[in-house]
Amino acid sequence: MSMGSMGFMGSMVLALAAGIVIGVxxxxxxxxxxxPPFLGLLGLAGMFLGQRLIPWIQQLLNNK
Incomplete structure (x- = not known):
């Protein structure tokens, strides 16, 4: 199953499940x-924002 067919919610559930299993x-x-939990969450937030930044910039440039 590719990431495109799973959808955003499916990938979120999969990531949460994987995190729970690793935590256990x-x-x-x-x-x-x-x-440390705070640094880990901050790193994940940075990864998420970085992943969303390029498509956002491309869309911004294509709309001009």
Missing amino acids: IFQSLKIPSPA
Whole structure:
């Protein structure tokens, strides 16, 4: 199944499920989190914004 056919909501559910599974594994094995929670969330937010930035700029330039 390609990302296009799964849709945005499907990929969000898949990402959440993967995060929960990894969190359960880390907790079960007593492995500390690889990054402080705040920095991890900030990094994810940056990745999300960066991923959305290029299409937004392309759309902005194409509309002129």
